[in-house]
Amino acid sequence: xxxxxxxxxxxxxxxxxxxxxxxxxxxxxxxxxxxxxxxxxxxxxxxxxxxxxxxxxxxxxxxxxxxxxxxxxxxxxxxxxxxxxxxxxxxxxxxxxxxxxxxxxxxxxxxxxxxxxxxxxxxxxxxxxxxxxxxxxxxxxxxxxxxxxxxxxxxxxxxxxxxxxxxxxxxxxxxxxxxxxxxxxxxxxxxxxxxxxxxxxxxxxxxxxxxxxxxxxxxxxxxxxxxxxxxxxxxxxxxxxxxxxxxxxxxxxxxxxxxxxxxxxxxxxxxxxxxxxxxxxxxxxxxxxxxxxxxxxxxxxxxxxxxxxxxxxxxxxxxxxxxxxx
Numbered sequence: 001x002x003x004x005x006x007x008x009x010x011x012x013x014x015x016x017x018x019x020x021x022x023x024x025x026x027x028x029x030x031x032x033x034x035x036x037x038x039x040x041x042x043x044x045x046x047x048x049x050x051x052x053x054x055x056x057x058x059x060x061x062x063x064x065x066x067x068x069x070x071x072x073x074x075x076x077x078x079x080x081x082x083x084x085x086x087x088x089x090x091x092x093x094x095x096x097x098x099x100x101x102x103x104x105x106x107x108x109x110x111x112x113x114x115x116x117x118x119x120x121x122x123x124x125x126x127x128x129x130x131x132x133x134x135x136x137x138x139x140x141x142x143x144x145x146x147x148x149x150x151x152x153x154x155x156x157x158x159x160x161x162x163x164x165x166x167x168x169x170x171x172x173x174x175x176x177x178x179x180x181x182x183x184x185x186x187x188x189x190x191x192x193x194x195x196x197x198x199x200x201x202x203x204x205x206x207x208x209x210x211x212x213x214x215x216x217x218x219x220x221x222x223x224x225x226x227x228x229x230x231x232x233x234x235x236x237x238x239x240x241x242x243x244x245x246x247x248x249x250x251x252x253x254x255x256x257x258x259x260x261x262x263x264x265x266x267x268x269x270x271x272x273x274x275x276x277x278x279x280x281x282x283x284x285x286x287x288x289x290x291x292x293x294x295x296x297x298x299x300x301x302x303x304x305x306x307x308x309x310x311x312x313x314x315x316x317x318x319x320x321x322x323x324x325x326x
Contacts, residue, residue, distance in 0.1 A: 002026065004098055007284045008105050010255040017051050020258075020282055023291050024054050031069040033061060034290050041268070052270045056262070056280045056294040062089035062238045070094040070288040079131035080237040089237045091133065094288045099240045102285040103137045104144070106254040110244045111175075111198075118147040118167055122178030122186065123202070124154050133237055134202060138177060147172075161190045164197060171196055176225075177233070178202065180217055187224020200231040200244075214249050214309070234309065238293055240285035243307070252306050256284040259307045261299060273301050276310060 002022045010016050025045045027034050034057055038044070043055045061067055064087070068074075072094040080089040093099055107114060119142045126132040142150040149167060153160045167174045174197040178186075183201055199221060212220075218230040229247030243251040243259070253259060261277030263269040271277045279297040286293075301307045 002287060004095070004101075004287060007256045007287065008101060010284075016255065016258065016284075019256075019284060020051050020054070020291070021048065023284060023287055024048060026287070027069045027290060027292075030071075031067065031290060033057075033065045033067050034069070037061070051258075051282065052260070054282075054292050055268070056292045057290045058267075058294045059089070059236075059238055059296060061290075062091060063087045066090075066092060067289050068092050068094070069290065072288070076136070077131060078133040078136070078237050079129075081126070081129065081132070091237050091240075091289060093240070098285060098288070099133070099136070100140060102240045102254075102256070103140070103242060106242050106244075106257075107141065109254045110246070110252070114141055114144050115146055116173055117145055117150075117198075118172050118174045119145045119150040120160065120163065120174065120176045121152045122160065122176065122182045123152065124179070124182055126179065127152060127154055133240075134235065137235075137242075141175075141177075157186050157189060160186065161192070164192060164194065168192075168194055168196055174198070175200060180212075183221055183224075184217070187221060191224055191226070193226030197225070197227065198231050199225050199227055200233055202233045202235070218249070236295070238286075238289075239281060239283045241283045250302075250306050250308055258282045258305065259299070259301055261301050261307075262294060264298075264313075267294065273303050276300050278313065279307070279309070 002019055006019060010019065028038055028045055037057055038055050041055050048054055074092045074094055075096045076093040078091040078093060121138045123135065123138065126135045149163060176197055177200045180201050180203060221230050232245040232249060233242050234251050235242035241254060241257040243253045243257065245251045260280045261271045261275060262280050263271055264277055276298060279295045279299045281293050281295060282291055284291055296313045297309050298311045298313060299307050299309045
């Protein structure tokens with residue numbers, strides 16, 4: 001069994017691959033859903049020599065099955081957002097400290113100490129429901145920032161504007177993290193010139209607005225907030241780790257998370273870097289659920305391991321790997 005502390009001390013590709021292969025064997029033996037999926041593909045640990053041999057579980061399984069690799073009690077159940085009547089994903093978390101360790105270390109890896117920031121959160125669609133892993137993470141960031149101005153903003157955009165201007169006048173380092181539609185709502189009402197604030201979008205219009213391509217969204221937000229770059233967070237209910245972009249929509253992963261792409265016509269084939277395909281994520285923090293997930297995002301991975309998200313499959317585009325999805 002892999003020591004969970006080893007996951008967050010990875011410092012080489014070889015170390016990552018070694019731990020990933022150990023986790024694959026553990027999940028093959030302890031996760032009934034994943035084991036059944038591997039059996040249907042005739043993939044056994046003896047057949048898996050590199051991470052490219054590992055089967056990636058389609059993310060839809062989190063909607064239809066209990067994806068869990070631990071005998072411990074479930075401490076938190078994170079659920080995805082969805083419109084009325086939609087089946088939502090459920091991520092059963094048996095070790096909430098592992099999630100906390102992952103998002104804290106992940107943020108620190110890219111941005112430094114959270115205590116250096118005032119954290120302002122504009123996440124209305126998430127605040128209005130229970131079970132959001134994003135709200136759990138951001139709430140922890142707000143608490144650990146230890147800054148009195150840190151907090152959530154629901155629909156009180158005027159208060160948020162005044163807070164941003166006040167922090168700007170004090171030259172305080174600020175992180176404004178928000179869902180795309182709420183950030184757009186803000187800049188349609190207010191135009192600012194911010195020098196000390198990172199604007200970070202977490203993606204998705206959540207049915208509130210027409211979807212925009214990311215470059216278009218970022219141009220509008222850059223103009224509205226008066227900043228040179230828009231940062232982005234790439235995370236999801238089914239993952240316990242996040243990737244971050246500091247601009248140009250190019251995401252980087254922490255050392256315990258890797259992204260690959262699969263062939264859009266053959267879901268079991270991992271592609272060479274540089275080709276557009278379905279995004280597969282290895283998240284070693286998911287040791288108690290499934291660390292190897294085939295998402296419904298389309299993207300491209302570059303030679304340094306960074307990646308770009310180019311869009312999403314629609315239901316008609318999902319081919320292969322649906323063997324057990326109900």
